Amino acid sequence: MSNSLRASTAGLTIVDKARQRLGWTKTSTARWWQDAHTSRATLRRFWQGDRIQREIFIAICTAVGITDWEAIADASGVELEVIADFSQPYIDWHDAPDVESFYGRNQELQQLEEWILAGCKVVTIVGIAGIGKTALALAMADRMQSKFDCLIWRSLSTVPSLISLLDTLVQNFEETVVHDIQQGTAQLLHYLHKRRCLVILDDLDGVLSQPEYTQFIQKISRDRHQSCIVITSREQSSAIEINNCVNLKGLPKADALELLQSRGFTTKELGISALIQLYRGNPLALKLVTPLIQSVFAGNITAFLSQNTLVIGDRLRFILKQQFQQLSELQQDILYWLAIWQEPISFSRLQTHLLISIDPAMVLEAIMALERRSLLEKWVGMGEASFTLQPLVMKIVTDELVEQAAKEMQQVAQTHEIHHFKLLRTHWLLRPGSDDIVGDRILHQLRENLWRLYGATLPETLNQILLLLKDKSPWAIGYIACNLTALLFKT
Template identity: 70%
Template sequence: MSNSLKASTTGLVIVDKARKRLGWTKTSTARWWQDAHTSRATLRRFWQGDRIQQEIFIAICQAVGINDWQSIADIPNADFEELSTQYLDWDEAPDIESFYGRNQELTQLEEWIVGDRCKLIIITGIAGIGKTSLALALADRLQLQFDGLIWRSLDSALSLVSLLDGLLNIFEETAVDDIPQDTATLIHHLQQRRCLLILDGLNESQKHYHQFILQLSRAHHQGCILLTSREQANIIESKTKTVRSLTLTGLAKAEAVELFQGRGFTGKEIGLSTLIQLYRGNPLALKLVTPLIQSVFGGNIGAFLSQNTIVIGDRLRAIFKQQFKQLCDLEQNILYWLAIWQQPISFSRLQTHLLISLDPATILDAIVSLERRSLLEKWICSGEPAFTLQPLVMKIVTDELVERATQEIIQVMQSQDISDFKVLRTHWLLRPGSDDIVGDRILHQLHEKLWRIYNTNLGQMLEEFLVLLNDQSPLVIGYITCNLTTIINRLG
């Protein structure tokens, strides 16, 4: 028997079903090639129908539970002409642990790419929702339908020149001397062959990429550019037949249950449906919270839910905080109010709580911007649109609000200058219409944090702040007095 093997068409179908049962992707689940003691490149060759070493072939089959590797191999065909993707460069693609569901999304994307021959597709959604994983699964599915597949992660420090140089180096053996080494050169190569170019992780601050992507979407070529982003980029506001976008939402309940089963749960635990809804089916958030539930609560989901809190891993928290800092002041202020309200609030009611009256169009623009960033949830209350925050965002914004209010009080303590009050001036931290001071979580968090810093001196310090507000205009005071007085009352 030859020392190398390739999979038959039927064999690949069998392996594909086996890996789906495990929630693995074809080539991006690190555990697969690690268990087979091989590399991702070799695993890709396996899927392409290339011959690989017999022992590695067998190990790849066994890693997904197939011991009858002979049923997978295409042994008689020794004269097989190897399939290969002419340009294959996706070493920047991240490894993922598992992938569940998304069959409808994959089918839609495949239809756009293969059927409609779209030139630009953008996958958007909140952090952790699975944009990169979906792009990887799509690349697994479609790679053999392209002459080339290129993956690039859009690091914020990567310049457009560096990105272009890296892309053009892939085509260097067919470089054209009379075309400048710029976007036009890349377009030339995309005209010569059908390539799938995946640009992963565009964010709002990377304006230098927008014109480049716009040029690629408008040019005549055979390629397809697949873009992932937390924000709906302005570059595709006017959709055409060759430009599409897909906003990714959370996993369906059945898919999320599969995720939990893959992590040691039975899928029948009490409270599982509530937990999935609490995290809005966000796969990364669910993956991050499961170890805590298993280690601290012994796998008891109900016990975790009884704590009435949301746990966010450091990775997700860092992403959300970075995104929050990129917002303008008005956008941040709107998020603060929604965190204070804790429930859907109509546009007209939101307007009444802004300290300074603004043109409604300006506020609407800010809301549209927040929606584009997947930070808002829209509800219809009494026939009128109302807005609130996803629970994950609510947690981050609340923590940010408490931290900012704390820092303002520390600053005023040092400066004795009330102009250092910002958010405490523009926002009343007690939920409007609530008389339950003890039950208000934001003021409770702020009180606890200040008490740890100032202890028994807190009350006297806040009373001194109130003296500083004497003879100040209502506009200067804003909500400062309300906030300080409410905290003082809690001390009593």
């Protein structure tokens, strides 16, 4: 007996009446897929008439009170049906997420459609966390699936090995086990040649460090098959040569206003344009901050903006912090300086404040890598480009800077060894050459952190650490004395 089933047209009508009696929606009632021990994506496949595992099919029927599941199943040709039956379109959403709403992106959708219809083998969608890469890929797949014989969605957020990914992809076409990468790649390419497939690989970031993935994508992009691979990622890998890339930016004001309207705000709300600009039209960030504005500030956007702060939800904070921690030491140093300056700074000016003399080519490469990761904003004027951080990134990097500086202070206070100073040695927390409110804000945040640790003994602790610098070389001291003096002066 076949290990998978699909519902007949008549069967879906019976199930539809059963769920209506319970007051359940087709796919939005969480209890349904939870009771069936499956996922919302699988439930959606059930309603599309796709084949799903026999046990899950039965569980979905049972959840709405149908015990005669055989009356729901499509009995025609069940025994003879195999996945490799190329006469029927095959759609596998697998772990594709459900997006509650989608706004704008018409230009990006049109560009993706043009590339795919032109026969591009690999297309990428890149952008900062929360910008809507997955939502765009879903919208594109919905629009384009009728143009293909086969649609397959795979999320790489769980960082599967390439063999594991190839195994799940190949099993869409034949019941086999992939034993090695070369075999699995050859089998997959065979079917990409034989059928016109649209394969979406969502969230490539976690596997970019695996060289075999880079080689796999390069091979797929160069092979003369008739299919298309769509990749979403927070960065465009320099090791993968792909010309067809949508670099996703924040929503335009009109689309962001539509999003905020759906969250209960009006387009004439005071401060609504400033809110959109503050979060650079990032859809996820706007969705995360609106409940706070409504609950804490009674929907008053101006009152929220007057707090002069940026609120980032735990989910977005985790992704951005994880991305920061994966950067090289030089890339982190550059972000720290940009967080200290908090305004666009040119490459030449940035270079003058690096304590350690570094080959300009290395600094340029680091800046280009940060651009590929969508972490920088570029400003061009007076013949020279300047760089700063997106506000969301600025918040994360500033918090990281303060946290790291406090740890260094604590280590030195405990050990009396100044070699623990790294960040406070290489970065001056006041904007170089000025005594401005921005630098004071960073120092204030650090002082508050240290005050929680040392209380009224903080001035004494700072003075004791300053004594440790006596007779040390300027090279060893770096910016340490400047930072400690600024902290002591403000305490």
